[in-house]
Amino acid sequence: KAGVTQTPRYLIKTRGQQVTLSCSPISGHRSVSWYQQTPGQGLQFLFEYFSETQRNKGNFPGRFSGRQFSNSRSEMNVSTLELGDSALYLCASSLDPGTPRGYTFGSGTRLTVV
């Protein structure tokens, strides 16, 4: 069974540019969550999508947005990149939203903003 796939694995962008990251969940999983990990802040929740709808949103500026497609694949977009957006972005998928099961994480996309 394929795991959670995130692409690309690494990305270097310039300040002011925008970036799109992709996450393909485990087949059958309808909930996809996104997290940002920085050395100083640890893992922080960005947003969660379920059935193409954003269900929860973390405390991030509007430059961070996302969407989910009918096949449950999700993308997140960061516009007007800042140096502080350099981080590891992880997505996690879950079979049963709201059910207490562990989430399956992808390997992440490491974004460097220069």
Next chain:
Amino acid sequence: ILNVEQSPQSLHVQEGDSTNFTCSFPSSNFYALHWYRWETAKSPEALFVMTLNGDEKKKGRISATLNTKEGYSYLYIKGSQPEDSATYLCAFKPGKAGNMLTFGGGTRLMVKP
């Protein structure tokens, strides 16, 4: 803002030592407490999901307990091995719809052979 704290931040032990970490979380609006192991260059891997006060879970040499009334969970590793070296994360899930976890800062465990 939910506050989830883990201690210690890092721990160096010798192979064979037993160790434990603490996770404290809000005692109100509790739904679940997750534990993950995150090895370098890999993805976080779910260890336990705990929901009931007094819950105890075990997976091989690793076990965890939960106290929702006072808002803490302990993770124990018996007879640490070098392959246990990783960052251990706890995450709090509040009682609201959807999947949203608030993570602690993690405990980085290094086991020396």
